[in-house]
Amino acid sequence: MSTHHPAPAPIGGRLLNPVTLVCGVLIAIMATILLVRMFTGLGAVTHLNDGYSWGLWVVVDVMVGSALACGGFSVALLVYIFNRGRYHPLVRPALLASLFGYTLAGAGIFFDLGRWWNFWHIFWPGYVNPNSVMFEVAACVTAYILVMWIEFSPVVLEQFGLKVAKQKLEKVLFVFVALGVLLPMMHQSSLGTMLVIMGSQVHALWQTPLQPVIYLLSAIVLGWGVVLFESCVAAAGYRRSIEVDLLNPMAKIMLGAIALYLAVRAGDIAARGVAGLAFEPTWAALWFWIENLAFLAPFLLIRTAEQRRNPARLFLAGVAVMAGGSLVRLNGYLITFNSGPGWHYFPALTEVLVTAGMFAIEVLGYILITRRFPVLPREPAAAA
Template sequence: MSTHHPAPAPVGGKLLNRVTLVCGLLVAAMAAILLVRMFKGLGYVTHLNDGYAWGLWVVVDVMVGSALACGGFSVALLVYIFNRGRYHPLVRPALLGSLFGYTLAGAGIFFDLGRWWNFWHIFWPGYVNPNSVMFEVAACVTAYILVMWIEFSPVALEKFGLHVAKQKLEKFLFVFIALGVLLPMMHQSSLGTMLVIMGSQVHPLWQTPLQGAVYLLSAIVLGWAVVLFESCVAAAGYRRSIEVHLLDPLAKVMLGVLALYLALRVGDLMWRGVLGLAFEPTWAAMWFWFENLAFLAPYALIRTVQQRRNPANLFLAGICVMVGGSLIRLNGYLITFNSGPGFHYFPALTEILVTAGFFAIEVLGYIVITRRFPVLPREEPAAA
């Protein structure tokens, strides 16, 4: 049975405001730092060392950033794989967030390469290493970025009145939609697999042969959490009515998959006999509980239908899952990572500014495109 959905339309309004101004300043600071980095090297603007070759830029901008950009993938799973057409109005805004997140994650990898001028070696036949998990991640992420730009191109074609071209593209769009579901499943699981090959440097609470499944499930849940967060922020920022009729069942699905993730996580710890480490008075145990309490919080916030109809609860639940999903990656790759004696790492101010700049680009781009392109469902502005 077909369901009628309001056609997407530009939100309209001024592009210059306090939010875009702050974002612009952060982007300018980021650009200046990266310009210095290109000529002076990573050591000039970061606190990286031989023990911590991957710092804030890789872990946050790539590992965490790509996971937070799984909204398009997670919504596509519901709409196109499980045939839940009622969620279709969420596809374009979720895809837009994913598009920016992954594109910037790819850019982040480029700037973190020590010899960035050799980046083309990744795909050159004479240098490529098909047995490397890092090659698989690079190939899948690159392909997924291209796929998402193609998936999102009907928005631009619609904006500029190229309806014939849009109709021709839509005949083949199912191929790119299928790739848009497959590719994230491959590289998100591989991002977890990279921890496995790091051996004892990774704390036992985060070192598991099931890391691929753990990362994939958490990425799917994170994608839905970001949709909850973005929908609430967009409704408040643009003074629109929030789509509770869509977010309520979406949140329920998220809780179900989150329960599956937690069962896998706890079951794995028990199976490996390391669950007791979570109850020791250690730095790692403290961060373990921060991570998992964030994952458990949504069950107190949106467990019932009445709770899920409260936009504030949906917003907070989305933030909690985003925090938990970010921490599992930060904990494994950075916070509890053990490089051996003599090595310490804390990000430099320049690293923090670059990371803030990347997120500022996402916010700025989201505002510009939703105001000028048909992304969000058409709606008259609601009262403040």
């Protein structure tokens, strides 16, 4: 039986506050660095080299950023595929976070291209390589960004009172909802495929033909973890009651998905005979355990229904899942990646500042839109 929830409404309040000011400063710094990058090249602002052509901007802003933006996809799976309509109030805030995450991931790819002025080659018929997994990722991510903006447009139409336009769009919205579930499955699994084709440069603990499955499962789990994190932070930031009646059962489903993910991960390592590498005194083994202990942490934090009613535990479980899912990508693509002797990479401060600016755009955008558009369920403001 579905539970009634209030209709979404703008939160209201001041747009200028300490958080938005800090975000604005970080964005200004990022814009300055990127302006220098566009005219002087990647070498002027990054530590990339011939051994490490992908650094913080691609791995964090794109690989990790797109996975952290899977909240909309994961909630859509529950609501539209598994017909769990009770979770519908989580759709709009999750979609908003995903929209910003994927849009900025697309921008991150653009800024990391050496010859950025040739970006249009990716989609031009004379240059397209349909056999390339990178082309599939680029095409799917681009299409998914467009689909999410269309999915979110009823929120804008509703705010501006364009009821007729909204009604017409909603008649065909099911097509875009279906694409919004299909496209992430395609490109998230393909991000794992890219590790497979990199061969021996990827450490054996992460080099497996099952990477497409591992990446897809971890992205779904990560999406639910982000929803836990986002819901707790939004409730605290806006002084709202947290939606425990929705997060509690969703967290239980997330635990089941984590168990499936860990079973696939452990079975794959055992079947390939590389389990011994996890017990060697190496940095790779250490990061392997940190990654998987992060996925195990939610079982200690929110194992029982009583624990799942505790907002602090839900928040920490979300953070743990986000850390584990992020490390799946960081470990495979960057931390344990080996280009051969003589090559090393550590991000420059400018790279870190650009990444901070990207996340600042997400935070600022979330605040501005939730304050002015009907995204979160209507709720009387609590006393300060």
